[in-house]
Amino acid sequence: MKILFITHDTTRTGAPMVLLHFLRWLKEHQSQVEIDVLALRGGNMEEEFQENCSNYYNYSVETKTVSLSIIQRILKKLHLYKQKNKKDVFIASLAKNGYDVIYANTVVAIPIGVSISKASRESKLFAHIHELQVVIRQLLPDFKKFLPEIDAIIVPSEIVKNNLVNSWGVNKENLLVVHAFTEVVKIKPVKQKAKSKQKFVVGASGMVHWRKGFDLFLLVARNIDLRYPDADILFQWVGKLPKNISHIIDEDIRKLNLQESVNFIGEVSNPKTYFNDFDIFLMTSREDPFPLVCIEVGLLGKPIISFEQATGTNEVILKGGGFVVPYLDIEAMANRVMEYYNSANLVEEHGAINIREFSNFIPEEICPKLYAMLIN
Template identity: 45%
Template sequence: MKKILFISNNASRTGAPYVLLLFLRWLKKENKKIEIHILFLEGGDLLEDFKEVATVCYNYSDILIKKPFLNRVFSYARQKINKNNTRKDRYIKKIANQQYDIIYANTIATVSFATILKRQCSNQPKLIAHIHELNTTIKEYLPNFNEYVHQIDLFVSVSQLVIQNLNTEWDVNPLKNHLVYAFSGKEANKANNHKKVFEVGASGMVYWRKGDDLFIQVANYLKIRYPEIKIKFTWVGQIYNRQRNIVEADLEKANLKDTVFFIGEQSTPENYYKNFDVFLMTSREDPFPLVCIEVGKLGIPIICFEKATGTAEVLVDGGGFIVPYLDIVAMAEKVVLYYNDRALRNKDGDLNRVNFSKFTVDNMGEKILNCIESV
């Protein structure tokens, strides 16, 4: 039986950890004779779910928690005696001694830790990096990523856009870079077609990468250019107080408080998605967002920016529109097109229901396993 250590940046209910959890559940169900160990750099809401599929779970953040005063004194004394024997070093050596066959780094945020661990292992395990990020985010989290590339034996990229970025910007060998699209565990359903208000939706944590400011600008353009059109705008996703203050100030000044709603994180976001007539992917960078898979399966058209998301790789076959990067006027005009043409909206929604239905754990899990077996 092979033993693999999967490293996750956290166990939160967000894209990359959720995809990893779905894959590990599938791996355990398929009984592929792989012993699953997981290391989290931070905790999160999905910790208990991960524990159900793993033989061993490590939480690196546990060793960073402050210890009682006397324990810190004794720890400091031990470090003075042997400067190299720090708590962190001992923790890494303990894990390295498990003699893993493969270390699997899920997201760019885990690559640095994974390479440190690989160097500590005496049996020279293979290192796989599952990359869910594009260039700006890579530069934000690991600006010296080029120093780690040669230590990675295989890359799993979640879209062609990610592959292109890794190969051209970070000099990754194309032969080591494999495409496996992200996937969702949500079942395909139908949107709610019996409501009275035309609703434009968006989703994600409210911060610069997701483009919440662009979402507001689309709504503002439509209010000024088409005052006779009645459209509701709804954003589903986590919003911290600082961002909420900024958003509410924008809505107040633009007189949009009765039109645009940021409803925060929801335990069952699909209950809101099914009310959307159109979904706006306003992200500046989004490799292959799960929300697009989920709204696509609901039969909802998607509008996104060119060069910003791997979702465009699906929309080239229909199901929505790809507009020039940051062109909120073009995006808004496509919303008006759907508003006025229900038949087009239904046609593109039906295409999405078909095209996004293939992004399942059964289809993509087998591809990830093939990557693992290849090393």
């Protein structure tokens, strides 16, 4: 079997991480499968992708326009030279590889996946859609026109499935729910410290972006600071912090007088060391299909608070490992934070539930199911 996996980039973010875990599992457990990877752009995990496939292609490099020589420019003006479209040539060359499956990982990868499958004819096209409504409309507004070319769609949660059915008219029969998963080093959860000796840490993580709700994180901190000025709480966000946004956040923190209680760490090589110090995890995302960070903190025994209608993780949280509050209800979220702050037993109880409920969201459990869908 020969599979071409298409990733929008190779950065250390959710969808590429899930794909990389799957490639590693395939390499170890299904060595007969020939794996090629096409990255539309590179990223900080490019070498890891290269190590786990037979052939690796960087679309932005392969299709880069080369300057014409002086002779070629003269001939072109005389209409005696026709420059080949490098994108068409590259797609045609990939189609000749005879892939059994073309696997477009995220909506951004769908258009080129369709182009290759059309040129190949013999290939089945799978689309793994990790996005919800707003992001799909931003990144692939004409998504509907590609649907007839897709053989099957994989989604990480029921909320993504329902959105595709209700908002985009996708046939339920073509949808397969396979939850997201991650490789996690299980660090023994730290017992709660006495409030007089150590701050209560409310954590958050992810690239600082509107979708992740970094502004809402600040508003929850402000709400608690105003209503409970004596609460000894540190709000800590771990994740990539673009420079243009960092200046805005710095100024917001200063104007809100939260310098002592809010800290945006930025991107770190091993975020789990920070996760382990969190007492609870605050997921302020507006849209998050099934974030890997929730699996990671859940396995570390951290309760999670999130918004209704915002994430597929709610399917797990509602089993008792946290609270789901009304969408964008800052005060309700702050109230739940204070419930945990005032009850170490509640933190421990909900954390134990998350350890149990998230224990199956690992490659060993999910990858066989994902592979089975590709070969059936």
